[in-house]
Each structure stands twice: as structure tokens, then as C-alpha cells.
Amino acid sequence: MTALIDTLRAAAPGLRGRLIGQANLADLTWFRVGGPAEVLFTPADPEDLAGLLAVLDPAVPVTTIGLGSNLIVRDGGIPGVTVRLGGRAFGSVAVDGETVRAGAAVPDTRLAKAAAEAALDGLAFYRGIPGSVGGALRMNAGAHGGETVDVLVEAQGVDRSGRAVTFSNAGMGFSYRHCAVPDDVIFTGALFRGRPGDRAAIEAEMDRVTAAREAAQPIRERTGGSTFANPEGGKAWQLIDAAGCRGLTRGGAQVSPMHCNFLINRGGATAADIEGLGEEVRRRVRETSGVALRWEIRRIGVAAAD
Structure with a gap:
């Protein structure tokens, strides 16, 4: 149990949400990788969230995560307070x-x-x-x-x-x-x-969107969605494909053969594998096209200690 939890409970004794020390975050991300949160806070409602933030030392970092679908949590975890909203209030x-x-x-x-x-x-x-x-x-x-x-x-x-x-x-x-x-x-x-x-x-349009997504994207895999934002006037996947990156691997991570703007965890990948593979893709695209792809996936936390 981290000492930070004791500090928070003493500073905000009226908190109604959950505070968990060294909370596992890998199970909360679609990639299923990453280290723990020093403290994970699930507030009861916006007022509960405001109550914690109002007394929190400004030097303590605060990170927010959602469904974990467009996220890489690095292997060393997230220092400070990680906020995850849930429940009826949110x-x-x-x-x-x-x-x-x-x-x-x-x-x-x-x-x-x-x-x-x-x-x-x-x-x-x-x-x-x-x-x-x-x-x-x-x-x-x-x-x-x-x-x-x-x-x-x-x-x-x-x-x-x-x-x-x-x-x-x-x-x-x-x-x-x-x-x-x-x-x-x-x-x-x-x-x-x-x-x-x-x-x-409207429902027919939603069915069309669902069918198009299932046909073109590896949604059954452990993935984080679109990895890179499309550059002005172009498509990220086309640049990645042209750079010869379709199916490229690093450790347990792979550029999806189905849609090469998706990275997937084939099993046993670390966050470092996934992020490192993404950086290799960016390097090859820059060399072949001159375009510097911008990450669309959020990368948070710290790398694991050597």
C-alpha cells in the first residue's frame, strides 16, 4: 500500500470514491499491457473528484484514463494519482x-x-x-x-x-x-x-458502420485502435504499407496484417514492445515518405526500470 493513499485520506476524509494502491492497469487496457497505478481513484461523482483535486498537492501528478481502448500504459506504471471515472454519476x-x-x-x-x-x-x-x-x-x-x-x-x-x-x-x-x-x-x-x-x-447506418469496421479492422485482437493520425491530405495506413511495415513485429507486438494502422498484442507483448514497434514504423515512414506520423494513441506512465 502506497503512503500516498494515507496522505490523501488524511487530507480528504470525506471522500466517497475508491482509492486503490498499486492498482493493476493492464487489465483495464485493450492492449492488456502496462504497469500499476501508484494510486487509482474512482470518484463517486464530480463533487467527489473536485474534493480530491482541491486538496491534492500540486506536485503530485494526475492522470486520467477511460475505457483503455486508445491507450498504452508503460511498463513502469503511472506515478501519482490515476483517475478512472465510472458508475452512475459518470x-x-x-x-x-x-x-x-x-x-x-x-x-x-x-x-x-x-x-x-x-x-x-x-x-x-x-x-x-x-x-x-x-x-x-x-x-x-x-x-x-x-x-x-x-x-x-x-x-x-x-x-x-x-x-x-x-x-x-x-x-x-x-x-x-x-x-x-x-x-x-x-x-x-x-x-x-x-x-x-x-x-x-439511423440504425441501418449504424449497422453499416459496424459491418465496415468488422471487415477492415482487427477488432477481435488486443489492439488500441488507430495508432497514428492521418497526415494532411493522406492516409497513415497507406504510408505504413508503402514503408513495408505490414506484419512487422517486435517481441509480442505486431503491425496488423489486416489494417496496418493498428498495432496488436499477439500474446506476451510488453508496453515497450508495442511503443517501440510504433516508433520503428514512424522511422521507416519518415525515411520513405518524409512524413512524420503523429501518435493518435495516448502513451502514459514511465518505462520499466532496467
Whole structure:
């Protein structure tokens, strides 16, 4: 048990969420790799989260993880406090007219389903994104012709000092797979707007998105989704393929033969294997095309000690 937990409990005796020392994170990521969190905090609700952040020493690092779908946790684990949102306070979805309010822990696929059931068009693209609302906000997630910037009304969060904050769509500073909100803001929920549509047609579009994803992506593998963002005017997978990286391996990690912008854990891979393979792909693409691919997968934590 880390001493940090005792410090946190003494500083915030009213906490209602769970604090776990040396918590296993590998089982929480789709790659199934990575070291432990020094302290894992699952807050009861936004007020509980704010209460911890308000008393936390500014020198203690805070990291937020979601569903673990677009994430590499390095083998040495994550120092400080790792926040993982869950439960009813962060996992609820409510439709009101043409708007949908969702907690940050709501899977994107569930957001799409809730909108479809209410005959709201415009959010079906979330069916093809294997993450949560919090991640979608942070990276302006998109697929199949839609992006978060197209449907977001506002986002709520808590900043590093424990203050509740709200951002309008314009205030998010969205660009391709990025938002300009400070990294230390933890998103807690968001309001989206759809438009009236035909439920059957929307559900048919979602089925099309699902079929296209299953046909083209290695979704049955231990993977982290799209590894690199598409460069301006191009496709990352085409550059990777042209650089001869399809099927390339390092340790237990491999560039997917099915879709070469996906890395997979074939079994026994370490986080270092996966990240190292990704860097080798970037090196070969840079040598063959001059393009410096940008990681879309988040890489967090510290490397294992030698």
C-alpha cells in the first residue's frame, strides 16, 4: 500500500470514491499491457473528484484514463494519482428533445445507440469509435464522416484546482484529433445535439458502420485502435504499407496484417514492445515518405526500470 493513499485520506476524509494502491492497469487496457497505478481513484461523482483535486498537492501528478481502448500504459506504471471515472454519476445518458446528455464514462457506442433510439440523427458515427465520451472530447474523436466538433454543444469538467468548468463548442478549440482544453482538465460529461431523423434509417447506418469496421479492422485482437493520425491530405495506413511495415513485429507486438494502422498484442507483448514497434514504423515512414506520423494513441506512465 502506497503512503500516498494515507496522505490523501488524511487530507480528504470525506471522500466517497475508491482509492486503490498499486492498482493493476493492464487489465483495464485493450492492449492488456502496462504497469500499476501508484494510486487509482474512482470518484463517486464530480463533487467527489473536485474534493480530491482541491486538496491534492500540486506536485503530485494526475492522470486520467477511460475505457483503455486508445491507450498504452508503460511498463513502469503511472506515478501519482490515476483517475478512472465510472458508475452512475459518470455513466448515464439522458435524451431531452434534440439533445443528449452523457457522462464522460459512457461508451461512444452507447451514446450512438441512445440517439438512434430517440430518432436523433447525426451521432451514428460514434458507433464506430471504441472509446468513451471523455476520450471523444479530448481528441475530437470521429469516424465515417462525422466528428465530435459537429455535434457537441458543451462539455463539463473539473480543473486541477477542483473547480467546475464548462466549455462551449467554440471554447474547446477543436482541430483534427485534438482539443485545446488544458490537459489537466478532467472531463465529466457533455451535451450533444442531434437532428430529427428516421430511427430505422439511423440504425441501418449504424449497422453499416459496424459491418465496415468488422471487415477492415482487427477488432477481435488486443489492439488500441488507430495508432497514428492521418497526415494532411493522406492516409497513415497507406504510408505504413508503402514503408513495408505490414506484419512487422517486435517481441509480442505486431503491425496488423489486416489494417496496418493498428498495432496488436499477439500474446506476451510488453508496453515497450508495442511503443517501440510504433516508433520503428514512424522511422521507416519518415525515411520513405518524409512524413512524420503523429501518435493518435495516448502513451502514459514511465518505462520499466532496467
